[in-house]
Amino acid sequence: MAVASQVAAMLAGGSVIRKLFTEGEEMRKLHGRDRVYDFTLGNPDVEPPPEFAAALHAILEESIPNKHGYMASAGLMETREFVAESVTASRGVPVTPDLVTMTVGAGSALSLAFAVTVNPGDRVIANAPAFVSYANYLSVHRGVLDLVPGREDFSLDLAGIESRLGPDVAAILVNSPNNPSGAIYSAESLQALAAILERASVRTGRRIYLISDEPYREIVYDELGVPSPFSFYDHSILCYSWSKSLSIPGERIGYSAIHPRAEDAGLLARGMTAMTQNMGYTNAPALMQRAVARLGTVSVPVEAYRRRRDLLAAGLRESGYDFILPRGAFYLFPKAPGGDDVAFCTALKDERILAVPGTGFGMPGWFRLSYCVGENSIRDSLPGFSRARARFPADA
Numbered sequence: 426m427a428v429a430s431q432v433a434a435m436l437a438g439g440s441v442i443r444k445l446f447t448e449g450e451e452m453r454k455l456h457g458r459d460r461v462y463d464f465t466l467g468n469p470d471v472e473p474p475p476e477f478a479a480a481l482h483a484i485l486e487e488s489i490p491n492k493h494g495y496m497a498s499a500g501l502m503e504t505r506e507f508v509a510e511s512v513t514a515s516r517g518v519p520v521t522p523d524l525v526t527m528t529v530g531a532g533s534a535l536s537l538a539f540a541v542t543v544n545p546g547d548r549v550i551a552n553a554p555a556f557v558s559y560a561n562y563l564s565v566h567r568g569v570l571d572l573v574p575g576r577e578d579f580s581l582d583l584a585g586i587e588s589r590l591g592p593d594v595a596a597i598l599v600n601s602p603n604n605p606s607g608a609i610y611s612a613e614s615l616q617a618l619a620a621i622l623e624r625a626s627v628r629t630g631r632r633i634y635l636i637s638d639e640p641y642r643e644i645v646y647d648e649l650g651v652p653s654p655f656s657f658y659d660h661s662i663l664c665y666s667w668s669k670s671l672s673i674p675g676e677r678i679g680y681s682a683i684h685p686r687a688e689d690a691g692l693l694a695r696g697m698t699a700m701t702q703n704m705g706y707t708n709a710p711a712l713m714q715r716a717v718a719r720l721g722t723v724s725v726p727v728e729a730y731r732r733r734r735d736l737l738a739a740g741l742r743e744s745g746y747d748f749i750l751p752r753g754a755f756y757l758f759p760k761a762p763g764g765d766d767v768a769f770c771t772a773l774k775d776e777r778i779l780a781v782p783g784t785g786f787g788m789p790g791w792f793r794l795s796y797c798v799g800e801n802s803i804r805d806s807l808p809g810f811s812r813a814r815a816r817f818p819a820d821a
């Protein structure tokens with residue numbers, strides 16, 4: 426076999442979302458773009474705030490030495506200073522620029538975090554349901570994702586997590602607001618998690634790190650502030666991107682920040698910066714680094730997402746779907762009527778509705794709907810949701 430075994434195994438496993446994307450393209454060709462209701466992709470369609478284009482124009486017009494050139498691997502100092510200040514202010518953790526690495530979105534920040542914490546064969550624990558790509562990012566570093574099912578309301582099952590912490594656990598990965606459940610973890614549960622990690626690190630003789638994945642921090646509906654897991658445990662690595670907060674996922678800009686009191690903080694930061702080179706990207710995009718530093722706290726208004734969430738939730742509730750209203754991110758994660766998520770997503774396809782089975786998120790029996798689609802599309806899809814629901818009357 427010419428293809429490397431790791432890649433061959435990954436391809437053989439197949440990606441549910443990739444398959445759905447191909448099927449969606451075929452359906453769009455057959456029925457027309459407007460008649461296929463694609464709820465699969467978390468690809469924000471709300472326009473970036475106008476300040477984003479203004480910042481880009483200003484940067485392009487200004488005379489800046491080496492504007493488009495290589496820079497230090499960790500990124501531009503002015504941007505790292507901005508990130509350090511904003512993390513210090515928003516998380517109450519005194520991060521300094523030397524602990525910040527600018528990255529190619531949150532995905533590469535996560536991959537760097539795994540690179541510096543995971544040895545081959547190590548486990549990383551995450552609360553299920555969890556983002557589909559975690560296991561893939563981790564497999565590159567020969568680590569294994571170990572999913573602990575969350576509680577009925579999608580909160581952290583602290584006892585379940587504690588029971589899984591052994592000497593082969595490198596880290597716990599926490600994503601709040603959560604993709605796909607929309608859950609936001611409470612300060613109390615994060616405090617309790619920190620105590621558990623502290624105890625387990627002593628018991629196993631190995632420091633367990635916490636990796637906090639926060640790309641949806643600004644996409645929240647009813648909260649005054651989202652407790653950041655990074656604020657509660659010293660041995661933490663924060664991974665962030667502007668993909669969702671500025672609606673610019675294709676521009677690939679994010680960062681990682683190490684908690685200043687983390688064990689081996691300096692080594693972790695130097696390792697992450699060095700690994701940007703080893704993983705094949707030398708710098709995060711220069712133009713984007715300059716832009717985000719100028720934009721400060723600007724982010725997309727969440728009103729459009731809130732209207733879609735409420736419209737979709739009202740329609741689904743009326744048809745008898747069972748779900749918890751998401752408090753953040755832009756996904757709804759209902760129970761699959763009949764209990765078989767793959768069968769139910771197939772039934773939705775008959776209505777030209779595309780959804781992702783929960784199996785991909787480690788939660789069979791549920792399915793994910795991304796409401797990165799216009800209100801008209803949501804409205805037009807509701808009769809199809811209702812008909813599909815009616816085909817599974819057993820749990821009506």
Ligand SMILES: Cc1ncc(COP(=O)(O)O)c(C=O)c1O
Binds near residue numbers: 600674
């Ligand atoms: C929970 C979560 N983490 C990380 C990512 C990756 O983000 P990025 O596109 O910035 O790499 C995503 C993307 O959808 C996500 O949903």
